[in-house]
Amino acid sequence: MIVTDRLVLRPFGAADLPAFVAYRSEPAVARYQGWDAGYSMADAQAFLAEQESAPLGTPGAWTQLAAVDRVDGTLHGDCAVHIGADDPRSAEIGVTFAPASQHRGFATEALTAVLTTLFDDLGVDRVHAESDDRNDPVRALLERLGMREGARHGAWRVHAITAREWAARRAT
Numbered sequence: 001m002i003v004t005d006r007l008v009l010r011p012f013g014a015a016d017l018p019a020f021v022a023y024r025s026e027p028a029v030a031r032y033q034g035w036d037a038g039y040s041m042a043d044a045q046a047f048l049a050e051q052e053s054a055p056l057g058t059p060g061a062w063t064q065l066a067a068v069d070r071v072d073g074t075l076h077g078d079c080a081v082h083i084g085a086d087d088p089r090s091a092e093i094g095v096t097f098a099p100a101s102q103h104r105g106f107a108t109e110a111l112t113a114v115l116t117t118l119f120d121d122l123g124v125d126r127v128h129a130e131s132d133d134r135n136d137p138v139r140a141l142l143e144r145l146g147m148r149e150g151a152r153h154g155a156w157r158v159h160a161i162t163a164r165e166w167a168a169r170r171a172t
Contacts, residue, residue, distance in 0.1 A: 007068060010068065021040065021043075057083060077110070079094070095111055107141055128161075130159075146169045
């Protein structure tokens with residue numbers, strides 16, 4: 001569990017699934033992700049079962065952390081973390097937030113905490129994220145976090161930051 005000023009980042013539970021399905025089913029959310037807007041409760045239940053064997057820091061597994069409001073328990077979205085199976089000092093991150101929770105700083109707050117945990121607690125050296133060329137808000141978010149744009153893969157941009165860069169950014 002990771003606690004920020006406004007959020008708790010924790011494993012998903014069964015009670016989170018209705019809100020999870022609701023935002024994953026939004027066409028505006030799904031268009032930039034690896035699922036379609038037909039995301040169902042059955043999909044969410046399968047997701048939850050997979051997550052039970054994927055605690056944060058498990059090499060080779062994608063871990064999704066529910067981003068829950070510290071005050072009222074509202075599920076605002078989630079952060080994804082994948083620690084490299086062949087290189088556990090490298091990680092990939094992603095983020096998905098409900099439309100009503102976007103543009104309120106929650107994603108920045110959540111990913112800042114995730115990056116800090118990856119670098120400070122899990123000993124990761126490099127973190128990268130991919131963004132769809134059309135997803136300007138996520139690209140801006142990654143840039144705010146100090147992630148620099150590197151390689152491109154078709155319509156996808158890769159952004160990255162190292163532990164040294166993160167430490168220097170936090171020191172200023």
